[in-house]
Amino acid sequence: MRRVVYFILVTLVLGGMAGGIAFYAFNFKPKMITTAISSAPKPVETISAAAVTQDNWQGEVKAIGTTVAPQGVNIMPEVTGVVVKLGFDSGQYVEKGTVLAVLDATAEEAQLKNLTVQLANAQRDLDRGKTLQAKGFVAKADIDKLTTARDALKANVDQTTAIIDKKTITAPFAGALGLRQMSLGSYAAPGNPIVWIQQVDPIFVDFTVTEADFGQVKTGQNFSAAFDAMPGQTFAGTLTATDARISAASRMITVRGQLANPDHRLLPGMYANVRVATGAARAVLTVPQTAVTYSLYGNTVLKVVPASTLEKDAQADQLAVVRAIVKTGAVKDGKVEVTEGLAAGDQVVIAGQNKVDQGSHVVINNTIPLTPPATPAE
Secondary structure: OHHHHHHHHHHHHHHHHHHHHHHHHHHHHHHHHHHHHHHOOOOEEEEEEEEOEEEEEOOEEEEEEEEEOOOEEEEOOOOOEEEEEEOOOOOOEEOOOOEEEEEOOHHHHHHHHHHHHHHHHHHHHHHHHHHHHHOOOOOHHHHHHHHHHHHHHHHHHHHHHHHHHHOEEEOOOOEEEOOOOOOOOOEEOOOOOOEEEEOOOOEEEEEEEEHHHHOOOOOOOEEEEEOOOOOOOEEEEEEEEEOOOOOOOOOEEEEEEEEOOOOOOOOOOOEEEEEEEOOOOEEEEEEEHHHOEOOOOOEEEEEEEEHHHOOOOOOOOOEEEEEEEEEEEEEEOOEEEEEEOOOOOOEEEEEOHHHOOOOOEEEEOOOOOOOOOOOOOO
């Protein structure tokens, strides 16, 4: 009996200890941690913020265009011959009439001399026949034959002269040359390209606009174009023409503008970011583009407000953030137009959004610049 009583007492003591430990671990301790966390002050996160500003934006149509040469042709010979002279280098800019290539014309020049002598002799025979005809010694039919012979020789002289002229190949207009495709001593035949030439000053910019934007675009309007090859630079030009029809496939219409290019920096085929100024300037509310979070369920910003608007016991100088749904419009120069959801002067978070959410306490520090990610070493 004594052993049974001892066993029961030990069992009760151990069971009580186990129950106490379980109560502490699964009930008392979690409640204590929850109470400590709930009573602890909210952490304050550092963010950058900017005010909603009112700007005057000029209406514009944006498009992606391509530079096009007003004129561009492959220089090819019209007659056959061996190249004996090249008067250009690849990539050179030449004026109209510059000699680009000369073909061997030795045989044609010799033939021209022979024909010239025959023509002079035929002219003398004709002159002598006319003199004799005036005296009644030569019939008119003989004079006609002499005239025909003289005219045939003159035609042969003109034909040979034209062939010789065609063996000197010149630039049809001022422009930039491409890569040379023929060498000295090469045999040139009609259809064989010598070099490509393109007019580059002025230069055209072709771009497409939608049917909705086409009503805002008119010939004579000013436009600007920027190129990836020349960052930070803008070229100004004028719209010169629009296509006569809208594409049935894309429902877009092509518009052509003209840019001055005196230094020949712009080349045909370059992509251009085109902006066409339309209408009068209008007042808009804008925020930095980094402030807006885009999603399928709506665009939002984190708006900075006094913490007292969310918590009764918050201090007067404490700030918090709330998520505000906004409607956005045009995007220009790193700013987004806000049509609904914000008022002028409101503060919005522009950096640090990943650290905060609805109701988070924040402090604004705009002295820390936003640095772009490091470029990996090559």
